[in-house]
Amino acid sequence: MDKNKVLIVDDSPDDIQFAMQSLKDDFAVLVATSGAKALEILDKKPLPEVVLLDVMMPEMDGYEVCRRIKDNPETMDIDVIFVSAHDTTEEKISGYEAGGSDYVIKPVNPGELKRKVNVAIQNKAQRDEKKQLFKTTMNVITSSGEQGVVIDFMRRSSLMNSTADLANLIVETVGHFSLCCSVQLRSRHGIVNHATTMPPSPLEQDLLLRHKDGEHIISWKQRSIFNFKNISLLIKNMPEDPDLSGRMRDHMAMLVEGAGYRLQALDNQSELLQLICESKTVFEKIEQEQESYKVENNHIMEKLLVDLEASFLSWGLVEEQEDLLIELVQSAMDKSFLLYEKGRQIDEEMKTIFDRLIKLG
Numbered sequence: 001m002d003k004n005k006v007l008i009v010d011d012s013p014d015d016i017q018f019a020m021q022s023l024k025d026d027f028a029v030l031v032a033t034s035g036a037k038a039l040e041i042l043d044k045k046p047l048p049e050v051v052l053l054d055v056m057m058p059e060m061d062g063y064e065v066c067r068r069i070k071d072n073p074e075t076m077d078i079d080v081i082f083v084s085a086h087d088t089t090e091e092k093i094s095g096y097e098a099g100g101s102d103y104v105i106k107p108v109n110p111g112e113l114k115r116k117v118n119v120a121i122q123n124k125a126q127r128d129e130k131k132q133l134f135k136t137t138m139n140v141i142t143s144s145g146e147q148g149v150v151i152d153f154m155r156r157s158s159l160m161n162s163t164a165d166l167a168n169l170i171v172e173t174v175g176h177f178s179l180c181c182s183v184q185l186r187s188r189h190g191i192v193n194h195a196t197t198m199p200p201s202p203l204e205q206d207l208l209l210r211h212k213d214g215e216h217i218i219s220w221k222q223r224s225i226f227n228f229k230n231i232s233l234l235i236k237n238m239p240e241d242p243d244l245s246g247r248m249r250d251h252m253a254m255l256v257e258g259a260g261y262r263l264q265a266l267d268n269q270s271e272l273l274q275l276i277c278e279s280k281t282v283f284e285k286i287e288q289e290q291e292s293y294k295v296e297n298n299h300i301m302e303k304l305l306v307d308l309e310a311s312f313l314s315w316g317l318v319e320e321q322e323d324l325l326i327e328l329v330q331s332a333m334d335k336s337f338l339l340y341e342k343g344r345q346i347d348e349e350m351k352t353i354f355d356r357l358i359k360l361g
Helices: 013-023 035-041 062-071 089-098 110-138 146-157 163-175 202-210 242-315 319-360
Strands: 005-009 028-032 050-054 079-084 102-105 181-187 190-195 217-220 223-228 231-235
Touching: 005 013, 005 035, 013 028, 013 110, 028 035, 035 062, 050 062, 050 110, 062 079, 062 089, 079 089, 079 110, 089 102, 089 202, 102 110, 102 202, 146 163, 146 242, 163 181, 163 190, 163 231, 163 242, 181 202, 181 242, 190 202, 202 231, 223 242, 231 242, 242 319
Parallel strands: 005 028, 005 050, 050 079, 079 102
Antiparallel strands: 181 190, 181 231, 217 223, 223 231
């Protein structure tokens, strides 16, 4: 079986040698020492699955090389992983805008480099597999108007019972507007990422996480991030027409807000269910202890009767007085057992309520 191909683009012989040594056992490695040479290699087939691209190069930097790769229909689907000595948000945004899918920070760890290349290859394979399905889905136009799409989302979102289902519905709804997106939902159970072209790139996930506490709407060029509570939605192709773009901003903001409230409701529902289950466990423990108390109380009362009868001789009581004392103790025992049984009835009713609440959850 042929190895997957990786193109290393770097003007540093030492960095090229390091990358080759890290990857040569698992991949077919190609090398270019400049951006122009890389584009020349990419003009021929078979094409590599991944390009490892140094950011800082003379004549043509990595961002320009990446833009040219993404502008070419023949090479636009190749995953580009930038290699840089800088780990700043600005650098990552520049890489993302140029079309990169991930970043590797120098000095490079061989294991991390190999892992990121493998992830990029897997992502490309999944995108290729779903490309035709994605095109078909994106061409589906809802029969209702734009407001109808949002209203339908609100109705359907109220029926979602998991974070993953809600994320999928968001992407599906955004697709009805012919928009491409990546969404991140952060619940008490963890983070769920979903996108129009699955899986979402690591760089998109990182950008959403970094901007989650930013303004409600963050825009640059044709991209916008919408934040509400624990949801962040990245729209990657906002319309250029000002009127249409304005409407889309309103729709996306409303959609994210509705989804945010639903996600909060799911978190609350999950927390309530956990609390109910914990309460039921405590209640069952109390019930077991009550049963133990009943047995112990029974032994105490029986011993009391035995000790009482044994004391009658030393007290010098007549038979009527002895019978009266025994009757009083027996009556107290009967009342105690009656109260216990009433408590058992309440326990059974509480168990029924707990079971019903758990089913509702």
